[in-house]
Amino acid sequence: MIQLHALDYLAIGGYFVAVVLIGSWAARRRTTSDDLFLAGRTLGPLAVGFSLFASNISSDTLLGLPGAAYRTGISAANYEWMAGVVLIFAALFVLPVLMRARVTTMPELMERRFDPRLRKYLSAVTLFLSIVLDTAATLYAGALVLTTFVPALGLWETCLGLALFTGAYAAAGGLRAVVYTDVLQALVLLCGAAALAWIVFGQFGHSWAAVADSVSPETLSLIRPLDDPGVPWLGLLTGLPIVGFYYWTMNQYVVQRVLGTRDLAAAGRASIIAAALKLLPLFLMTLPGVMAISLLPGLDEPDQVFPTMVATFAPAGLAGLILAGLLAALMSTCSSTLNSAATLITKDFVQPRHPHLDEARLVRSGRIATLVITLLAALWAPMIQHFEGLWNYLQQVFAFVASPLVAVFLMGLWSRRLGAGAALRGLACGHAVSALLFGARELGLVTVHFTVLGGVLFAATLLLAWIWMRVLGERDAPGEDKLAVIARTGLPRLPADVYVGAGLVLAATAVLLVVLG
Numbered sequence: 463m464i465q466l467h468a469l470d471y472l473a474i475g476g477y478f479v480a481v482v483l484i485g486s487w488a489a490r491r492r493t494t495s496d497d498l499f500l501a502g503r504t505l506g507p508l509a510v511g512f513s514l515f516a517s518n519i520s521s522d523t524l525l526g527l528p529g530a531a532y533r534t535g536i537s538a539a540n541y542e543w544m545a546g547v548v549l550i551f552a553a554l555f556v557l558p559v560l561m562r563a564r565v566t567t568m569p570e571l572m573e574r575r576f577d578p579r580l581r582k583y584l585s586a587v588t589l590f591l592s593i594v595l596d597t598a599a600t601l602y603a604g605a606l607v608l609t610t611f612v613p614a615l616g617l618w619e620t621c622l623g624l625a626l627f628t629g630a631y632a633a634a635g636g637l638r639a640v641v642y643t644d645v646l647q648a649l650v651l652l653c654g655a656a657a658l659a660w661i662v663f664g665q666f667g668h669s670w671a672a673v674a675d676s677v678s679p680e681t682l683s684l685i686r687p688l689d690d691p692g693v694p695w696l697g698l699l700t701g702l703p704i705v706g707f708y709y710w711t712m713n714q715y716v717v718q719r720v721l722g723t724r725d726l727a728a729a730g731r732a733s734i735i736a737a738a739l740k741l742l743p744l745f746l747m748t749l750p751g752v753m754a755i756s757l758l759p760g761l762d763e764p765d766q767v768f769p770t771m772v773a774t775f776a777p778a779g780l781a782g783l784i785l786a787g788l789l790a791a792l793m794s795t796c797s798s799t800l801n802s803a804a805t806l807i808t809k810d811f812v813q814p815r816h817p818h819l820d821e822a823r824l825v826r827s828g829r830i831a832t833l834v835i836t837l838l839a840a841l842w843a844p845m846i847q848h849f850e851g852l853w854n855y856l857q858q859v860f861a862f863v864a865s866p867l868v869a870v871f872l873m874g875l876w877s878r879r880l881g882a883g884a885a886l887r888g889l890a891c892g893h894a895v896s897a898l899l900f901g902a903r904e905l906g907l908v909t910v911h912f913t914v915l916g917g918v919l920f921a922a923t924l925l926l927a928w929i930w931m932r933v934l935g936e937r938d939a940p941g942e943d944k945l946a947v948i949a950r951t952g953l954p955r956l957p958a959d960v961y962v963g964a965g966l967v968l969a970a971t972a973v974l975l976v977v978l979g
Contacts, residue, residue: 477786505724507732510728511735514733525765525766529764531748531750538751544702548706548711549733550734550964553729554730554961557730569810576882588712589835593835594859597800600799626836662754684978693913694911700914701915704916712868731959741971750768754767757771808831857913862900865917865919869892882940895919895926903915
């Protein structure tokens with residue numbers, strides 16, 4: 463148990479006061495539905511870049527990354543640097559399409575390219591993932607840490623309390639409150655994680671050679687063999703980019719921030735800022751987890767590595783800042799997913815059925831949806847304790863569910879011939895294959911790593927959609943109006959500094975792979 467001191471409580475209390483003030487300020491501004499869901503499309507690149515980073519580096523990441531590194535080594539950081547590569551790809555090739563389309567949700571783009579069936583399909587899957595993965599896993603991770611710090615707290619009650627607090631300010635202030643609190647949360651998170659990483663590194667005399675001597679060489683390698691339980695090299699080339707593409711391009715709670723920027727230039731710069739920040743978790747979260755292998759041997763539950771490091775190494779006064787960082791990460795992701803889920807329900811289900819609702823009723827429906835989703839996620843969150851490891855829970859579900867979605871989205875983006883019927887049938891068949899592979903893997907009939915299976919599912923869905931396209935032929939040929947939103951020619955170019963920034967981030971990533979490969 464961590465003994466919190468007066469300075470710890472001061473740091474935690476100051477953080478909560480700041481969040482309440484920011485949420486109250488955002489709630490007092492005009493609250494049209496566009497303002498609630500997209501902040502009036504007025505957000506700048508710095509705020510959105512930090513918001514993208516903070517919403518992704520949540521409490522489940524703070525626990526999951528060190529835990530995965532403690533179990534299998536720094537190959538867990540492949541998820542992080544790959545995210546930067548995906549963000550750059552999205553900035554150069556996907557953002558121009560999104561910004562020209564002026565959509566509010568990603569499913570809306572699917573409707574323009576195909577038909578309302580694809581819009582509702584993607585929206586329903588995204589809502590499911592938002593509840594059982596993004597929000598519930600974050601609540602569970604935060605509650606796990608808090609109950610470690612304060613054992614008198616119960617897991618169920620803590621999940622519910624965290625959910626209600628976060629849902630309240632997300633419902634009140636909308637995306638503007640979410641993004642501006644994300645900036646504060648990102649700064650608190652970076653400071654707390656950096657301080658702890660430096661202290662843990664100090665246990666080795668701040669000597670990299672001492673760290674390398676204390677653990678086996680394979681734990682300090684990013685590129686791992688095909689039978690590696692962490693991230694095998696084939697999964698790094700296939701599954702990780704696919705899952706990353708879904709997360710950073712199709713996942714509503716992430717892309718909603720980009721859609722809220724004032725123009726394409728701001729969106730591109732925000733993506734490059736986030737891509738640069740995604741290089742930091744290797745140093746702030748993954749390497750400390752590897753160092754803990756020799757500092758804290760024999761831990762029964764790897765997900766407890768981070769709070770155990772805090773309890774063991776953080777001096778008086780710092781524990782509160784780190785706990786505030788954990789709460790910051792938790793609330794950042796929860797507020798993001800809750801706001802985006804409310805956007806999906808309102809824009810993809812409520813408004814199409816009731817097109818004549820005025821702005822006040824749309825805003826009210828969005829806030830009600832936020833609170834309902836909050837309660838559902840809080841009820842599911844404690845159930846995650848019955849699964850094997852938080853990090854595997856997150857990544858496996860994403861790999862099996864997201865890969866078919868990415869296949870159909872990219873095929874529809876770049877192929878004029880893919881019609882709505884073939885896309886829907888190909889996607890449904892892809893998810894059927896996904897369910898079969900998931901079941902076979904759980905039963906031990908298939909032992910292939912889930913990142914590799916993600917690539918298999920992507921290729922299988924492409925093939926199935928192509929087969930349906932051939933079967934349906936001209937009966938399913940899309941009209942030219944369905945292709946109006948898809949990039950072909952004449953899209954605006956990004957500013958030169960975006961390309962320069964992208965080159966610098968890719969160069970830094972290449973250096974990391976050479977040094978730690």
